[in-house]
Amino acid sequence: MSSSRSLRTRILKAASLAALLAGLTFSAACAPTVAAATDDASITARVRTVLMNDTEIGARGIEVATSSGVVTISGVVRSPDEAERALELAREVEGVTDVRSTLQVSSGG
Numbered sequence: 001m002s003s004s005r006s007l008r009t010r011i012l013k014a015a016s017l018a019a020l021l022a023g024l025t026f027s028a029a030c031a032p033t034v035a036a037a038t039d040d041a042s043i044t045a046r047v048r049t050v051l052m053n054d055t056e057i058g059a060r061g062i063e064v065a066t067s068s069g070v071v072t073i074s075g076v077v078r079s080p081d082e083a084e085r086a087l088e089l090a091r092e093v094e095g096v097t098d099v100r101s102t103l104q105v106s107s108g109g
Contacts, residue, residue, distance in 0.1 A: 039069070039095060040066040040067060040068065040069070041066075042095070043066045043069065043071065043093060043095045043096060044064050044065065044066040044071070046093045046094070046095075047064045047066070047071055047073070047089075047090045047093050047096070048064050050089045050090070050092070050093055051064070051073075051086055051089055051090070054085065054089055056082070056085050057077065057082045057085050057086055057089075058077070058078060058082065061075040061076045061077065062074070062075040062077065062086060062103070063075050064090075066096075068097070069095055069096060069097035069098070070096075070097055070098045070099075070100065071090050071093075071096050071098070071099045071100070072099075072100045072101070072102065073086055073087070073090055073099065073100075073101050073102070073103060074101070074102040074103060075103060075104070076103070076104050076105075076106050077103050077104070077105055077106065078105070078106050078108075079105060080105055082105075083101065083103040083105060086101070086103065087099055087101055
């Protein structure tokens, strides 16, 4: 009976260890996705803030999206200089790995 109890104890310990390792593996696999999403959201917020606080550009018409550190800015600006300034500002934000633009220059000048 003692050997039966010992075997049962070993099986329970092995099963517990397997469950723990499976949980840790799952947790580690999900962590980068959650962290990346959080980082992208904070990058987007920082880029928007920098654009809104700049006195040289009218950033109200500029939208910002971030995916894996790559920022895409879109919308309408008043001039090619304003579009370039928006790109420069976005590139300076910590965490930004690349900036893509689909900005359009207003025909109204």
